[in-house]
Each structure stands twice: as C-alpha cells, then as structure tokens.
Amino acid sequence: MPPMSLRSRTDLEKAEAEYKKNLETEEKLGRKEGMADAYGKLGIIYLTLGHLDKAEEMFKKSLEMEEKLANKEGMASDYGYLGTIYQTRGDLKQAENMFKKSLKINEDLGRKQGMATVYGKLGEVYYTRRDLDQAEGMFKKRLEMEEKLDNKEAMATIYGYFGDICRLRSDLDQAEDMYKKGLELFKATGATRMIEIMNTMLTNLSKSPRQ
Numbered sequence: 001m002p003p004m005s006l007r008s009r010t011d012l013e014k015a016e017a018e019y020k021k022n023l024e025t026e027e028k029l030g031r032k033e034g035m036a037d038a039y040g041k042l043g044i045i046y047l048t049l050g051h052l053d054k055a056e057e058m059f060k061k062s063l064e065m066e067e068k069l070a071n072k073e074g075m076a077s078d079y080g081y082l083g084t085i086y087q088t089r090g091d092l093k094q095a096e097n098m099f100k101k102s103l104k105i106n107e108d109l110g111r112k113q114g115m116a117t118v119y120g121k122l123g124e125v126y127y128t129r130r131d132l133d134q135a136e137g138m139f140k141k142r143l144e145m146e147e148k149l150d151n152k153e154a155m156a157t158i159y160g161y162f163g164d165i166c167r168l169r170s171d172l173d174q175a176e177d178m179y180k181k182g183l184e185l186f187k188a189t190g191a192t193r194m195i196e197i198m199n200t201m202l203t204n205l206s207k208s209p210r211q
Helices: 006-029 032-049 052-069 072-089 092-109 112-128 132-149 152-168 172-189 192-206
Strands: none
Touching (some): 006 032, 032 052, 072 112, 092 112, 112 152, 132 152, 152 172, 172 192
C-alpha cells in the first residue's frame, strides 16, 4: 500500500472519530442498519490506513448486522473487503473463499460491476498462485463485463495481466500484443504512472530472447 500523505491520514483519523461517534449513537438506539453502515465505514478507514486486524473486526461486525437485516448487497461488499484483507496478508485460500461468497451474491443479484470486480480479485489470487489458466479465465470474464461498461482503465489493467500471463508462458509475441493494448487504453485515460509501467514492461520484453 502506498504511503499516505499527512493530510489524508489526518482526514481519515477525523472521519474515524466521527464514525465512532455515529456508531455509539446507533448502538444506543439499537439501529442495526446504522450500525452496519458505521462498521463498514470504519472498516474502509482501517483498511486504507493498513490496520488490517481492526479492519477485519469491523467488516465482520458489519457482516453480522447485514446478515440480520438480510441485506445481500451489504453482505457482498463485506465479503469482498474481507477477501481483500486476507489477500493483502497473503492468505490466498481464505481470500478465495471470501471472494467466492461475494461473487455468488453479486451473481444472484445480477450486479454486473460487483461481479466484474470480484472476477478481477479472483484472477489476482490465481495469478499470485501462478495458476495461470484459472487466472486467465477470471480476467477474461472481467474483461467481457468491463467492455460492456466501457471501463477503459480496468480493461487496460486486465490486458497488463494478460501480458504477464503470456510472458510467464514464454509466449513473448502475444505478451507484447497484450501490453500494447493495455498501453493504448492507459493513454486514453491519461494514467501517467501506468503508461510508464507498460512502457517499461515492453522495453524489458524487447530485451528477452525470442524462441
């Protein structure tokens, strides 16, 4: 996680104090919906700050409330965040379990953006494991959805992963094609940092010996 600027850390700490007050009020009133919302907001703050144990505790409490309320969207979101926490810790098995639970709910609700996001997260888990076929399958599903949503930045990121997968398979020509597609899409979105990364990947690839 990138280091945070002092100002944004201060803003987050102010928000934390505010949501803690809200939570106290909602708990006194016994309002499950308000409690779930406050737990979730605190979870996001702690996750952003890198306080994974606190974030996990908050999302689990939020999930408990959302289950009582039968709020499927809230449950899908909490499972997704819990998956991200386990992924960050390197607990890929638990991350996969959480993402699959989130995906099932998103599929049942027909939430396309939710499905697309979780396909990508599962793709990352499989890629990290070097289970390249499963990773490719998940990224393809995400790409299909992001194309329909015309989400160029997400599409560019997926092409970057496709490039990595092809490179690991020693299919360097295909890797080059994928990186170039990613580069063009990042250029279209003006993502300067990602344009640099794609150019670096292409430069490194050009130095690799071809079969």
